[in-house]
Amino acid sequence: MTRLGVFICHCGKNIARTVNIEALREKAATLPHVVLAKDYLYLCSKPGQTMIADDIREHRLDKVLIAACSPRLHGKTFAQTAQRAGLNPYLLDMANIREHCSWVHIDGAEGTEKAFSIIKGGLGRLLYAEPLEPFQSPVTKRVLVIGGGVAGIQATLDIANSGYEVYLVEKSPSLGGHMAQLGETFPTLDCSSCILTPKMVEVSQNEHVHLLSYSEVTRIEGNIGQFQVTVRLRPRYVDETLCTGCGDCVPTCPVVVSNEFDQGLGARKAVYLPFPQAVPAVYTIDWDACLNTDKLIICENCYKDCEAKAINFLMEPQEKMVEVGAVVLATGYELMPVARIGEYGGDEYEDVIDGLQFERMLSASGPTGGVVRRPSDGRIPQNVVFVQCAGSRDPEHGIPYCSKVCCMYTAKHALLYKHAVPDGQVYVFYIDIRAAGKGHEEFVQKVMSEERILYLRGKVSKIFKSGAKLVVWGADTLSGRQVEIEADLVVLAMAVIPSSGSQKLARTLHIASDLSGFFSEAHPKLRPLESNTDGIFLAGAAQFAKDITDTVSQATGAAGKALSLLANDFIKLEPTISEVEEGICRGCGLCVSICPFGAVKMLPSTRTGAMVAGINPILCKGCGLCTAGCLSGAVTLKGSSFKQIFAQLEEMV
Amino acid sequence: MKIILGNSHPQSLFAQRIEALSRQKLFACYQCGKCSSGCPMAESMDLLPNRVIREAQLNNGPVIMSCRAVWFCSSCFACAVRCPKGIDIARIMEAVRTLQMLDGKPITEQPFCEDTGTLPQIALISHFRKFNM
Incomplete structure (x- = not known):
């Protein structure tokens, strides 16, 4: 015989204002199987929890219903209370009589009646609840950091300095990102590269860091604690292990192209080092610009000039597989192209430039040697x-949000120009x-x-040319x-x-991004460092426009999140996931296409060998889409079985 | 009236003169308008005090030289005391008055507060200063 306990919370006046708690408790006490019905001012308080735990033991309750707020708020609190009292936490359920009832009702009688039906439903559901046990999954103690700007660098160093291995994947030939391009930083006017390059060198010298520059992540499989990552290493056509960084290959290279590091204001050769402090200090041949092709070698100048024999025109892309337990995403930002704004001349006028171009002009190592010059003359x-x-x-033509850093860097630009x-x-x-x-304001x-x-x-409203002037x-x-x-x-x-x-990366990683394309955080207030996929963390401007200070803070935070995951040998996963009854499954595969997390796969049945749906318990988030979609009713969501849901509905209506 | 700035229109000549006369940092003003909100004479002014400063920042000579607001300023210094940026607006008003007088504007044309008997003493004294009495 089931012994049910019902605990009703006043939530101060939040619930008690609308719901007649006394009447509700008396009615609830008369319901079948209920051996105890109690109310309390704040059940979530320490005395409230102690009361529940004591009652569970004293009255030998084997199932408990907490009629209070949303389980989103205190589900965990009360699950722990149950556990402390020796009750399986999945045998404690919550009836939400606050958000779903007292907050949305004015009339006391109506509110009380609704609260009663919610409690009745909750008890119905609870009757069929079964004890569940969380299960464990091992954690691979390595981290993948994607993006080698200041966010990626900071996260990498924080993790590596804690003794864990880090794979740092950077798309371009060198670490540094946009911060390496800046002249001075606001509001202290620190020299940007002077404070960044030591960190870059630290990355290259840290024994725990595997730096994969000129590389991209092409595939990620697996889940929190165990991701299998495929990284594509683009050919540099220069052997990283042989190149001494002497630069002898450059002078005779006949190809001159615009330098992306100088935002197109300067030039570089087809064989190049993006900037003098680049890490790794290894030259790269820009194959799109180089005269040679995969089939034809036209020019060998650099090859002849390289004493270290590091040039290799036959280099091919490589794939590298790495296994990690967590991922930090730090892919950064770029500026909207000037061409997007026609009324400012698009990119028609040479002397209309963007902030990063001006930044390169101000930089002592920039194309103008730190002197501000008009690009045209x-x-x-x-x-x-x-x-x-x-x-x-500008929601109509551009982007709706504030880019956050422009006020500050424009003031800095104005100051540096005036100096x-x-x-x-x-x-x-x-x-x-x-x-x-x-x-900043100061x-x-x-x-x-x-x-x-x-x-x-x-x-x-408009910028146009008049003679040599704008x-x-x-x-x-x-x-x-x-x-x-x-x-x-x-x-x-x-x-x-x-x-x-x-965006491509978001699809590769199965993570969400917002309307503007920034990676979405799991919760805007309380989980700003986590993506909506467990084990993938966010750092820097990839999550939203932010300055260096905020970027570094977030990167350290994301590293901390990754480290706290790595501190465990195993992670505990919720058992409230889907389960397939093989005997009922007819192998139609509908659930495979429905599952948004890729958790369902068709596998041969262990008993009959026929293809049936199998659920990866680690990937399954317990959303219940497969249970609703299954035509045969073969899939059950543990903790929310059909029996439970129908019982709840029956009691409520 | 359109404001023309740039190569052929050096921006700050007029602003510089006002800064030199008033010894105030004109460009420290961020146009919050606190001076105007508390000015007891604001209702009689053709330009609010913050606008006088704005026009000076914009180097808008014609407007500054013809503005009558500065003559209504009784130099009560409420603005100067309250300014969050520490600008002595009354001094700027005084600088504009000086510029207008240097420009040969006859003082007799300027408005004068009739009920001198009810004016605070400080205002009366500043009136003397204003009219070189």
């Missing part, structure tokens, strides 16, 4: 217009100044007042006037968007 500009929110906060060209004039168009970081205010920068409140049409909404500026150089603070390969 190389002259030093006297009037520079900065346009913030270029593409950002370089003291008699030059700077105009900044903005719609709001968003400087909500430590020292920085912007200082730039405005000390450098006497004219901030114009309005969005620029004419900028804007407005100053503070004075209510149109503004026309004859400028030498226009710098657009283009919107920050996810890096171009991130």
Whole structure:
């Protein structure tokens, strides 16, 4: 004979305001199998939990219903209470009489009646509940970090310094990401590469780090604790183990192409090192630019000049399989192309550039040696217009969100330009100044007042050419006037968007991204470092536009998440997953196509050998889609069986 | 009126003169409008105090030189005390008045507060200063 206990929570006044707890408890006590019905002001409080545990033991309750809030809030709390009292936690269920009842009802009588039917339903469901045991899955103690910018570097170092192996996969020939391109960083004006390159070197020297540069992740299988990753290593045509980084291959290379590291402002050869501090310090042949093809060798200049004999035109792509327990995604951002905004000239005008290009100009190692010059004629500009929110906060034509870093870097650009060209004039168009970081507002205010920068409140409507000059049409909404500026150089603070390969990667990894293409976090407030796939963590601008400080914080956080996973030899997984009854399954395979997690596969039955559905308990999230979809009723979701659900419905209606 | 800035229109000549006369940092102003919200004379002004500063930042000479608001300013310094950026707006008003006078604007044309008897003393004193009495 089942001995049921019902505990009703007042939740202060949250439930008691609408529901007549006294009446509810009396009615609940009369229900079949109920041997104990109690109420309490806050069941989730320590005395409340102690009361429940004591009653479970004292009254030998074998199933317990907690009528309180949503199980999303306190499901775990009460499951632990049951466990402490020696009751299988899956024999304790919750009836949500707060969110589903007291919060949405005004009338007390109606509310009480509904609460009663919810309790009746809960008890019905509980009658068929069976004890379940969580199961375990082993954890591979290695981590894959995708993306070698400052986020990936930080996460890699944090994990590697804890003694775990890290595979760091970077798409481009060198680590560093966008941070390596920056001149100085706001608001402290630290030299960007001076603070980044030591970390890059640290990565290359750490014995726990396997750096896979010029590589991409092409496939991921498995699940939390045990991912099987396929990495494609693109051929560099230079042997990494032989190349000394001397650069003798460069001078005689006949091919000159624009340098992506300088955002197209400078040039490089087909054989190149992206920048002097590149890690690994190994040259790469850009095969698209090189005169040679897979079938034909036309030019051997670099091969002849290389004393180390590191050049190998026959190099082929390689695939590497790695097994890891966790993944940190740090694929970063890029800027929306200037071409997207036609009214600013698209990319028609050489002297309309984006923020990263200006950054390269300010960099001492940049194409102009740190001198600000107009790309068109190389002259030093006297009037520079900065346009913030270029593409950002423009749901009609660009992106709806604020790119977050532009206010700060534009102020920094204005400051650095004024220091370089003291008699030059700077105009900044903005719609709001968003400087909500430590020292940020102070920085912007200082730039405005000390450098006497004219901030114009309005969005620029049009930029066009007039002779050698650019004419900028804007407005100053503070004075209510149109503004026309004859400028030498226009710098657009283009919107920050996810890096171009991130969507493909999201599909490879089976993780979700938001409407703008940034990877989605598991919970916007409480789980910002986790993707919606267990074991895959997020760091940096791949999750959303953010500055270096926030990126490093998030990367360290993601590393911490990965480490806390690796600290376990096994992970406990919820037993509330689907189960196939082989004898009933007719092998139609419908569930295989329904499952969003790829957890169902057709396998030969252990008894008959016929193909039947088999569920991977680690991949299954217990969503129940297969149980609803199965035409034969062969699939059961443990903890929410058909018997339980029908009993609940029957009691409620 | 359109504001023209850039190569052939050096931006800050006018602003520089006001800064030199008032010894205030014109570009420290971020146009919050607190000076205007508390100005006891604002209702009589053709340009609110923050707008006077804005026009100066924009180097808008014609508007500044013809603005009458500065003559309504009684130099009560409420704005200067309350300004979050520590700008002494009353000094800027004074600088604009000086510029207008240097420009040869006859003082007699300027408005004058009639009921001097009810004015606070500080305002009366600043009126003397204003009209070189």
